[in-house]
Amino acid sequence: MLDDQARAVYRSRERFLGSGGDVERLPGVRADILASWRRSLGYGLEPERSRPTYAEPGEAEQLIRATQAVTETRRHHLADTTASICLTDHTGRLLLRYVEHVGFRRRLDHHDVLPGFSFAERTIGTNSGGMVLETGRPALIAGPEHFFAESLQLTCVGAPIRHPLTRRIIGTIDLTCAHDQTSPLLLAWVCELAAEIERNLTGAMSTHEQALLAAYLRANHDNGQAVVCLDERTIVTNAKASRMLGPQDQALLWERAGRWVRQGGGGAGTDRLVLSDGSAVSMSTEAVVDGGIAVGALVRLRARATAPPCAGVDALPATSTVADLPDLVGRSAAWTALRRRLAGVEAGRVVLLGERGSGKSVIARAWLAGRGITDLRVVDLAATPAGGAGAVGAPGGWAAGLRTAIAAADGDDRAAVLLRHVQHVGEGEQPVLAGALDFARERGVTVVATCTQQPSAAETPALDLFDVTVDVPALADRTDDIAPLLEELTWRATGGLRRQRWTSEAVQIVTRATWPANVAGLEALVRAVAAGPATERVTAAALPAVIRARAARRPLHGLERVEAQALMEALARANGNKKAAADALGIARSTLYRKVRALGLDLSGHTF
CATH class of the missing domain: 3.30.450.40 (GAF domain)
Known part of the structure; x- marks a missing residue:
């Protein structure tokens, strides 16, 4: 039996449903109930x-x-x-x-x-x-x-x-x-x-979870600070830190803090972090210890108008300009240092030195484009020896091609020469390259070269022939850039037809993975994901098993890599159902969990 109030709500409900939800207010209906009814119709x-x-x-x-x-x-x-x-x-x-x-x-x-x-x-x-x-x-x-x-x-x-x-x-x-x-x-x-x-x-809670909670509560007494306490699976923030950090920032924060803790840092370590909105913060990290073992990190964040550079990056005046690199994204300290370095380089004989796949040629093109040079004559030293028939300087090799390219660029302010893979120049070929570079200087032609970093400088004698060497950072030194790189590369891979948002879990796995091919490897991953089903969000489950295996929390060797990939592939086929994955592998679920822990793998159910 309904009372008067309930009957009034019932009549309002009937009116709401009869109108298809097209009402502003209803007699007797609370605002949160009306909002829920609207959501229900929306579903x-x-x-x-x-x-x-x-x-x-x-x-x-x-x-x-x-x-x-x-x-x-x-x-x-x-x-x-x-x-x-x-x-x-x-x-x-x-x-x-x-x-x-x-x-x-x-x-x-x-x-x-x-x-x-x-x-x-x-x-x-x-x-x-x-x-x-x-x-x-x-x-x-x-x-x-x-x-x-x-x-x-x-x-x-x-x-x-x-x-x-x-x-x-x-x-x-x-x-x-x-x-x-x-x-x-x-x-x-x-x-x-x-x-x-x-x-x-x-x-x-486990003792280490209790240690995290106790550390957070102690640090949070000062309401003026942005406080984060976290480990690989859990993150707790106060309101101020929560307002500062987006989902992608939280993933990056643990990677940075966790690395410091794993390296056995004592006391408080300081670093800087560039957030997804482009703002810079300083972070002070100290280990949370349980029984003498570091189990997590306590981080205090402070917004900075101008953040100091990371360790290993030369300090530059606040007024330093940065080079314009059209269509390239990055916000890390290493990327900013590269742009400042390029801003101070004059046209001439310049070589970009970096690991395979770090984007040397792309950066060279962007830097030249920022200076109004868009007509590039490209000579690839990896494609052909210095001279035909094995003779240094003989016709048909890169030596002749390089001189031809320099001559073609002569007198054109919008032209330059891009010389790729100068690490292939041997000692006997150095005079050929030196002569070509002198020829370019005489003609006033800019030559920008790329060189893949070798184990020792002695293995790249050609570097001595250039006026300026600019170091290109590896992707491992640009972890702050991974989130914007994923967005930009996804946009390019889809031809600008759709925007896919990478979830924080997916970004964290990508950030943690090793990338021997650097940005080129990241681009290959994005192309593979973009070729899959069209979704608005790229989740951890959408990543190839080999990438998730490479994101293990410790380096894997030999058969461990095989085991890790088999586990991640089985979990992907079972849509994350651990029992089904264990059955498919012919092992007990407890064995699957033990293997996952031993290999340091990240299951999608974990927050961090």
Whole structure:
């Protein structure tokens, strides 16, 4: 039987549904309920036909144990009442259900209020658990406030359960009862249950998680600081740090802080970080220690108008200009130092020195284009020897081609010569190259060369023939640039037809992976991903298994690499289902977990 208030809500609900949601306000309907109804319609749900959907329950043993310890002592409150207590995970999937009344149990069974069924808003519309997950706040949904037609005679009350360390919602605790038993006191009781579950979770944390929490709480006493406490799986920030950091920044932060901790840094280490919005911050990092072992990092961030350079980068005056490199992206300290170095280089005989695939030729073209030089005569020393028939300087080799290119560029201010792979010039060929470079100087022609870095300078004698050597940083020294590089390379790979956003988990894996081919290897990865299904987001699951294996938290050797790739491929084929992956590999799930830990692999379920 509905009271006057409930009847008013019911009439407003009918009006809302009849108008297709095209109403501004409704008598008796709370703003958050109206917002939830609109979301429900936006998901394409129908009140009379939408039902909970079933999905295999995920792994939430710790949450279940913490809840059972609470509900087993409270379930006597349900005796002789038409009420139930339910636990859901962070997706809205029901994990546990307690109900004592036989008739009410049958009623809930009929409505699929059963473990494994999803009660997220996008599945059945407005309900307490779904609304808690959407808003992060406790919720009471009474009778006709529900979207699902079969729930109009019920009231449900829910509260969020947050991880004690990260404060992220990991589940909800919900009470469902007959509508005529609705009471505002139910909300306080459910919130008390959630608080007790969170206390149990705190007590069940490992000692290193407790060490992280204690370090964060100590550091967070000063509200003026941006504080982050993190390890490879967990990150907790205060409000100020959260406002500063985007998802991609969080991934990069752990890579930088984790590297310092793994290297055994004592005291507090200082560094600078360029964030995804282009702002620079200084970061002070100190290890979080448990039992004499570093288990994480405590980071304090401070915004800087002009951040100091990283270690190993020469300090430059604040007024230093940077070279214009059209269409190239980067914000790292190493990239900025390269641009400043190029800004101070005059036209002449210049060589760019760097690892294979670091972008030397692309940078040379961009630097020259920024100076108005767009007509490049390219000579590739890797394609042909100095002279035909093996004679130094004989016709048909690169020597003749280089002189021809210099002559063609003579007198044209928009022309220059790009000489690639000068590491192939041997000692006997140096006089040939020296003569060609002198010829270019006489004609006033700029020659820019590229040279792949060799194990020792003695193996590249040709470097001595150039006026200026500019070091091009490897991708390993440009980790701050990986996120913008992924975006730009994806844009190019798709011909500018679509923008794909790389998730923080995917960016972190790419950042952690080794890249022997540098930017060229990164570009190959982006092309492979772009050739796959067209999606708005590139997730960790979209990355090739070989890349995820290369992102192991320690170097892998020999058969370890084979094992890592086999594990990641099996998990990809099983859509992340660890039991299915273990079955496919013919091993126990416990063995799979042990192998993953031993190899230092990153599973997609981990936050960091």
